[in-house]
Amino acid sequence: MTRRILLSHLSLMLLVLLALEVPFGFIYTRSELTRFSNTAELGAVTLAVVCEDKLEHGRASDLPEIARNYAQRTGSSVTVTDHDGTVLTDTDTDTDTDTVGRNISSEPDIATALHNRTATGTRDGPVSNSDILFATVPGTSDNTVSCVVRTLYPLAPLTQRVHATWVALAVTGLGVLAAVALIGFALARSITRPLRALERATAQLADGRLTHPPATDRGPPELRRLAASFTRTATRLQHLLHSQRAFASEASHQLKTPLTALRLRLENFEPHLTPCAQHSLNEAIGEVGRLSRMVQGLLALARLENSAITPEVTDLDTVVADRAAIWTAFAGEQRVDITVAGTKAGQVWAVPGALEQIIDNLLSNALRASPPGATITLATATPPADSGRTAPMAELHVTDEGPGMTEADRQRAFDRFWRAADAHHDGTGLGLSMVQRLTHASGGEVTLNAAPHGGLDAVVRLRPVQAAPTRSNAAALQKIAPLRSPNTAGNRPRAQRISGRQR
Known part of the structure; x- marks a missing residue:
């Protein structure tokens, strides 16, 4: 300006x-x-x-x-x-x-x-x-x-005199322009100083905390009023964000205890119930478990939306191989194979811990959808750059051989709590929403496509290390680490993962 x-x-x-x-x-x-x-x-x-x-x-x-x-x-x-x-x-x-x-x-x-x-x-x-x-x-x-x-x-003397006059006029004009430039620069800096202060304050607020609010006693009256309004708005927003973070932190502790106690009480009823009531008890215990996972998912999404960190370099091939090895044992219980294919994708930018959670949720969905004897494929690739991208995007494909989704279902699959009408499982409808949020926080994108031979092909695209990282919203992932790995002690994948198959 x-x-x-x-x-x-x-x-x-x-x-x-x-x-x-x-x-x-x-x-x-x-x-x-x-x-x-x-x-x-x-x-x-x-x-x-x-x-x-x-x-x-x-x-x-x-x-x-x-x-x-x-x-x-x-x-x-x-x-x-x-x-x-x-x-x-x-x-x-x-x-x-x-x-x-x-x-x-x-x-x-x-x-x-x-x-x-x-x-x-x-x-x-x-x-x-x-x-x-x-x-x-x-x-x-x-x-x-x-x-x-x-x-x-x-006429040469007259011409020289006229030329000298034109030169004098030009020099005078340049001198006036130089003086005006100096004065104008000083005035412009004075006028825009409050705007620069607002810009710095806005950047601080975007990073999560306003430490130097703009001065409200400098600049034109309009900018003073704008600075005062911005300071009030920023203060209010910080208060609301702090309250929301405090609620998410407190709720994660306050809700776990009664849900755990409720599940234990229900399990204590088992010796005293007649066989005809055993089915209802199992369904009640399952619903409590589903409610517990839903609460954990909601709290994880709340933390994801209320935090901001910078993506870091992550080796996609290493993470894919690690998660495939961990999930192979659980897939074997359902007689489902997990294979790793494709070319080396190399290092990508991802929020710390996000890539593991993305793969876990997609494998959880694929495993729920796959019938016995099916194969789940994890394929990595780095396609050539097209005219719409400045650099090629590393791709991760998680393909199953289940019933797949319709086009309308694929468009709604990332909505919170959405579940297909024919879904017969205890999923919460939050898994794919978590996948989308984590992918966007890492600077990438995720899409659901129909697999060539039936089933669903979930495609995650991430920026390679050649592309510069950007600041983005992400979770305080250390706080939700127990949700990301199926090898946590005492947990099976069905109880840990936030999502079930949303189909």
């Missing part, structure tokens, strides 16, 4: 200077030429009176001396002719031919003067780029032309 304000000041001042100096320069040039022409004409008239008087008294021999003296005094050249246009004297030494006695009545200015009219103007000189001013006047007596006097003045 400082630059724009400065440019606007300079543009306005430049227009003012051009509107003032350019007309002044042209007016000065024209007035100088007119003044010089009038002076030359007046001098020629005076000389013509003297020459006419000499000729009238028969003293034509005095004309050369008079012409030379005048020429030396005025810096001009003088030509005097008689009433027929024959040259009586000529002081012009630039020509090699003696023009005395030569008839020049055919020349336009001489012919005009012989008709008792004055002729003034400019014409090209004998040397290129050397214009001259001529003033040709008749010497008359009783309306009879006795002689003609022509004076020639070089």
Whole structure:
């Protein structure tokens, strides 16, 4: 903004200077030429009176001396002719031919003067780029032309003086522009200082905490009111965020205890129930477990939305191999195979711990959807860059051989709590939402596609290490680490993962 304000000041001042100096320069040039022409004409008239008087008294021999003296005094050249246009004297030494006695009545200015009219103007000189001013006047007596006097003045001194004036105007204009630039820069910095303070405060607020609020007693009144409103809004937002974080932290502890106690009490009923009530008890215990996982998922999403960290370098191939090895044992219980395929994807940018959670949730969904004897494929690839990307994106495909999803279901699958109408499992409907949030927090994207041979192909695209990392919203993942790995002591994958198959 400082630059724009400065440019606007300079543009306005430049227009003012051009509107003032350019007309002044042209007016000065024209007035100088007119003044010089009038002076030359007046001098020629005076000389013509003297020459006419000499000729009238028969003293034509005095004309050369008079012409030379005048020429030396005025810096001009003088030509005097008689009433027929024959040259009586000529002081012009630039020509090699003696023009005395030569008839020049055919020349336009001489012919005009012989008709008792004055002729003034400019014409090209004998040397290129050397214009001259001529003033040709008749010497008359009783309306009879006795002689003609022509004076020639070089315009080079006048041109130099005019050029010097233009240079002085240009230097003055540049000086004024320089002074205006300095003053305008100081004013622009003063005007935009509150805006820069607001910008810094906004960046701090985006990072999670406003430590230096903008001053509310500097700058124009409008910016002062804006700074005050921003400070109140930022304070309110920080208070709300702090309250929300406190709620998520407290709820994670307060809700776990009663849910655990409720499950234990329900399990204690088992020896005292008749066999016909055992099924209802198992369903109640399952619903309590599902409620516990849902609470954990909601709290994890709340932490994810309330924190901000920077993605770090993560080896995608290593994480894929590690998660596949861990999940193979649990997949074997359902007679489902897990294979790793594709090319090396290398290192990618990901929020710490996010990639493990993404793979765990996608494998959990795929395992729930896969029938016995099916195969789940984890494939990594780095496709070539297209015109829409500046760098290739590393891809992770998690493909199952289940029933798949319709196009409408795939569009809604990332919504919180969404579950397909034909879903017959204890999933919470939060797993794919977590996958999407974690992928976006890492600077990537996730899509669900139909697999070529049936089933679902979940595609996660992440930025390779060649791309610069960006700050993004992410979870305080250390707090939700127990949700990400199925090998946590005492937990099976069904009880740990936040999502079930959302199909």
